[in-house]
Amino acid sequence: LDNHLGREEVEAALAEGSGYAIRRSATLGRTMLYVAMRSAHSDNVLRLAVPYSGMREYLPLLFPAAMGSFMLALACSIAATERFVSSVTRPLRVISREMLKVRGDYRSLKFEPSPYPEINVIADTTMEMSRDVEEYLARIEKEKQIRQEFFSNASHELKTPITSIQGYAELLEGGLIRDENMQRDFAGRIKKEAVRMTGLINDILMISRLETKEAEVVMTDVRVSVLLEEIVGGLKPQAAAGQVFIHIDCQPLMIRANAQHMRELFTNLIGNAVKYNRPGGQVWVNVRESDRQMVARVRDNGVGIPEDSLDRIFERFYRVDKGRSRKQGGTGLGLSIVKHIVGYYHGTIRVESKLDEGSEFVVTLPMDGI
Ligand SMILES: Nc1ncnc2c1ncn2[C@@H]1O[C@H](COP(=O)(O)OP(=O)(O)O)[C@@H](O)[C@H]1O
Numbered sequence: 001l002d003n004h005l006g007r008e009e010v011e012a013a014l015a016e017g018s019g020y021a022i023r024r025s026a027t028l029g030r031t032m033l034y035v036a037m038r039s040a041h042s043d044n045v046l047r048l049a050v051p052y053s054g055m056r057e058y059l060p061l062l063f064p065a066a067m068g069s070f071m072l073a074l075a076c077s078i079a080a081t082e083r084f085v086s087s088v089t090r091p092l093r094v095i096s097r098e099m100l101k102v103r104g105d106y107r108s109l110k111f112e113p114s115p116y117p118e119i120n121v122i123a124d125t126t127m128e129m130s131r132d133v134e135e136y137l138a139r140i141e142k143e144k145q146i147r148q149e150f151f152s153n154a155s156h157e158l159k160t161p162i163t164s165i166q167g168y169a170e171l172l173e174g175g176l177i178r179d180e181n182m183q184r185d186f187a188g189r190i191k192k193e194a195v196r197m198t199g200l201i202n203d204i205l206m207i208s209r210l211e212t213k214e215a216e217v218v219m220t221d222v223r224v225s226v227l228l229e230e231i232v233g234g235l236k237p238q239a240a241a242g243q244v245f246i247h248i249d250c251q252p253l254m255i256r257a258n259a260q261h262m263r264e265l266f267t268n269l270i271g272n273a274v275k276y277n278r279p280g281g282q283v284w285v286n287v288r289e290s291d292r293q294m295v296a297r298v299r300d301n302g303v304g305i306p307e308d309s310l311d312r313i314f315e316r317f318y319r320v321d322k323g324r325s326r327k328q329g330g331t332g333l334g335l336s337i338v339k340h341i342v343g344y345y346h347g348t349i350r351v352e353s354k355l356d357e358g359s360e361f362v363v364t365l366p367m368d369g370i
Pocket residue numbers: 268272273276300302303304305313314318319320321325329330331332333334335336358359
């Protein structure tokens with residue numbers, strides 16, 4: 001054997017205590033792994049050599065197994081994708097197809113339930129939205145109908161006085177009426193109809209302002225007893241003509257509100273109580289404070305309201321006795337205005353009435369405003 005002291009692993013063992021090297025052995029004609037160790041007590045070095053061919057030897061053994069598991073994983077992922085497509089993408093496509101089909105009519109969308117809860121969440125939400133849209137459209141449709149009815153009623157109501165005015169004016173214009181008293185009477189009727197029209201237009205404007213929730217509503221502290229004195233003063237001629245007596249019982253309270261609103265509210269309620277009454281009839285107005293709420297009662301022992309009309313009297317233009325109401329200057333808008341005002345202040349209104357015995361309206365409004 002030649003001198004092994006110069007071998008890489010031996011040199012390393014002499015220097016550091018141990019060493020190794022992989023190298024092709026010329027003697028054996030194959031690759032060997034050499035490991036050398038130096039003795040701790042002397043300069044002797046122990047060197048071992050084993051045939052070594054590295055990983056290359058194992059690769060052919062591992063390759064089929066690696067290839068096999070790779071193919072298996074590939075097959076699994078294809079299958080999983082296929083399943084995902086069918087259970088997730090397909091229901092989504094169904095939903096989007098359904099949604100496209102409706103083309104603007106987003107009502108009553110319907111989807112088949114999917115096996116995946118996540119997909120059902122989307123379908124359910126979409127269906128819920130479609131139901132909301134349906135409700136919303138129905139509401140708009142209803143409002144549209146109410147508005148149309150209102151317009152046709154308003155036009156009809158305005159036409160009646162205009163027709164009268166036109167008729168009287170034509171008679172006067174024709175010069176056939178020579179009698180001065182009759183001429184004056186006709187002029188008086190024209191004026192009366194014009195006043196009626198003005199009242200109607202004011203009522204319509206009031207309702208429209210309340211509905212659009214006009215921004216400039218000035219709130220002040222309204223002294224209710226003072227307001228009631230004023231209103232009853234204004235109703236005196238009417239009450240006297242109908243021989244109706246008005247009793248006021250009002251606590252000295254103030255309410256934070258729009259003065260015009262409060263005037264309109266009480267004028268309509270007390271005016272009705274006087275109007276739908278009989279000679280010798282009475283009207284009691286009672287205003288109290290309770291838990292920072294103003295409780296106002298307007299009671300009369302007049303003609304009363306038939307039971308089947310009770311929930312309709314707040315509708316616009318609704319009148320129990322159309323002939324009587326018109327003769328007395330009613331428009332059928334008064335209680336509708338009252339209801340709008342009460343709603344504006346988030347208050348409540350209720351009515352109790354018995355035909356031929358009388359009626360009571362009770363309004364509750366917050367005293368500290370809105
Ligand atoms: N105090 C009352 N007693 C009897 N009927 C009433 C009373 N208040 C209102 N009504 C009935 O309710 C209808 C609607 O009232 P309202 O809206 O004020 O209209 P109107 O302009 O006819 O007074 C009246 O036409 C009348 O038939």
